[in-house]
Amino acid sequence: MARTKGRLTQRDIAKLAGVSQAAVSLILNGGAEQARLSSETRERVMAVIQGTGYVADPLARQMHKKGNQLLGVFTYEPVFPNAQADFYTPFLLGIEGEAERLGYDLLLFTSTPVEDGRRKLFRKESRLRLADGCIVIGREQDRDELARLAADGYPFVTIGRRDDDSEQIPYVGADYLTVTRDLVRRAHDLGHSHLLYVGDGSGAESLMDRWQGFSEAVATLGLTGDRTAPMVAPSEIIERALASGATVLFCEVADGALALAREVDTRRLSSRLSVVAMGSAASLSLPSLQLSGFELPREEMGRQAVRTLSAIIENRSVERQILLRPNTVDGQTLRKREQ
Amino acid sequence: MARTKGRLTQRDIAKLAGVSQAAVSLILNGGAEQARLSSETRERVMAVIQGTGYVADPLARQMHKKGNQLLGVFTYEPVFPNAQADFYTPFLLGIEGEAERLGYDLLLFTSTPVEDGRRKLFRKESRLRLADGCIVIGREQDRDELARLAADGYPFVTIGRRDDDSEQIPYVGADYLTVTRDLVRRAHDLGHSHLLYVGDGSGAESLMDRWQGFSEAVATLGLTGDRTAPMVAPSEIIERALASGATVLFCEVADGALALAREVDTRRLSSRLSVVAMGSAASLSLPSLQLSGFELPREEMGRQAVRTLSAIIENRSVERQILLRPNTVDGQTLRKREQ
DNA sequence: TCAACCAGCTAATACGTATTAGCAAGAATA
DNA sequence: TATTCTTGCTAATACGTATTAGCTGGTTGA
Incomplete structure (x- = not known):
């Protein structure tokens, strides 16, 4: 029933478990072996963590360039559509599914206001780096922003092919x-x-x-x-x-x-x-x-984007520019030519 | 253009301008007035900043704000629907809109696998606390989980009225x-x-x-x-x-x-x-x-949930249990009784 | 009996920025 | 001449986590 005010920190956990903050961090990051923390201590700390539901502050972790198992999703337009058959939903469906499979949570960058129908990738308060990497979706994307992102070495993948002279932009596009x-x-x-x-x-x-x-x-x-x-x-x-x-x-x-x-x-x-x-x-x-x-193949493009991004983040070698084959649709409007 | 190793920091700027790091920060954040930094110093520092193209690390900037401006969205089912007229989308539409207005990003807890058609709120490694607070959506919710969440003092709001004997559960429901x-x-x-x-x-x-x-x-x-x-x-x-x-x-x-x-x-x-x-x-x-x-009024319920959650997080006083009036629909199937 | 060693932990520091408290030197006041 | 005020700045600290160096008390070896 302890109404803790504000965010739970490692210091709190440490106090509850009767160890130092460093011990908590070591245990969470696998450094416990090397620091020779006893398994009793480890279990005690883990018990407290589970009991409280503590999770490290993603901001503080990113300051040390650690990951948070967080994939950003940046859309130039609102994510959740009003229209029924929306263009984006299938991509997001695929993204969600693959994120689930790979154990990532999704961070939707909704805090950037939509101005003139689109969002801006960079701002003073850009929170992109909260995520380990980002998937960028949108019919019209800002080339300069993307080039800058690439130049910064920030992991991202765009949906839709984007070419740039100076930077190699990772994408999942359609052939x-x-x-x-x-x-x-x-x-x-x-x-x-x-x-x-x-x-x-x-x-x-x-x-x-x-x-x-x-x-x-x-x-x-x-x-x-x-x-x-x-x-x-x-x-x-x-x-x-x-x-x-x-x-x-x-x-x-x-x-x-x-x-x-x-x-x-x-x-x-x-x-x-x-x-x-x-x-x-x-x-x-x-x-x-x-x-x-x-x-x-929108859903598959979403899935592939997550796979590629995950590989980039984890520094695995991967093909960074992928084109998927669209599916042909027979339909009724292409017919045999009549003489 | 000197690709210095690592990122350019305020300390670097300070050294170049011959001032302290604090001065740089103050100048950048408009605290210069109050700290009475001379306009000469200000100009000197600004010149260095312009020359180097320094930009403050947004992550570090946000470290000592209270929260992370992150709202969790927990759905017991997948967020992005396959079906056309989905039950959840209007809620999420409202949530996104209000999150944008209030400057929050949204965190979708997709890392929890959907098992037997629903997700679990608590797991060994619950990541709920990554977010400052959480909106819980789902037709069937687990009462015990919600009660525990409330007991833990974690800020959350459910969509749909939920009553509990021992804990007051914040909700936005329909009347x-x-x-x-x-x-x-x-x-x-x-x-x-x-x-x-x-x-x-x-x-x-x-x-x-x-x-x-x-x-x-x-x-x-x-x-x-x-x-x-x-x-x-x-x-x-x-x-x-x-x-x-x-x-x-x-x-x-x-x-x-x-x-x-x-x-x-x-x-x-x-x-x-x-x-x-x-x-x-x-x-x-x-x-x-x-x-x-x-x-x-699903969209409005989503919006209201964000407002309530935001208030709870920021410790503003707020009505925690809100019922919104559904809109009556005239339609064709309720007619005058014929004798 | 003393050095060497080990297990098990903590103190200290770094990351980059924001902010508060306060210092030094000169000016104004009494 | 001593006091207070003002100007212009910096030192110190906080944010929450990761990491390295090092401390303590006990055991082993010679």
């Missing part, structure tokens, strides 16, 4: 290049020879990869591949495709793909125009309209 | 009693006089409250109120209601309410039998079938 190539080949196998890429194909690495995979496959297979900006109405894009003779739309952004597919459906053009979604083909689909394309 | 009373009154206003409570009305506090609110209101208004166990097929419950002359079903469990409402709908009995869901009336409803009843 957009290969899967896009495969989809182009599949379109080819279904008789299509004129493809239209809907998107900018520039900006984030993931976008460049899609465009590159598309271009390469088109070239290899001797097809015709055009590109059009996505910032126009679906109907206009469809007009362009029909006018140019394209029979498949490769959509960079999945939302856009769904809009296009619905428009195609409404206008009963599905026999003349196929739609491929380069991402979220499964999760964004409607029951009545299954998009063709691919889906990121 | 089932009042809202159930109100719903009975509403049924009465709509002409109903014979009500059937579907559920056990015992077990968790929240169930007892519903039953009590129901019973009291029925007595006060001079109505007839029966009770039937929920563990039978919807059709059977409906038979019983019709046979006994009841015209409203008060369903303890929202899932059951939905099943009953659908059955009523299918059998075209909705003019003769109303259904009230005592919980999740909004979130569980189908677009085609809006349940009548009430909905917990």
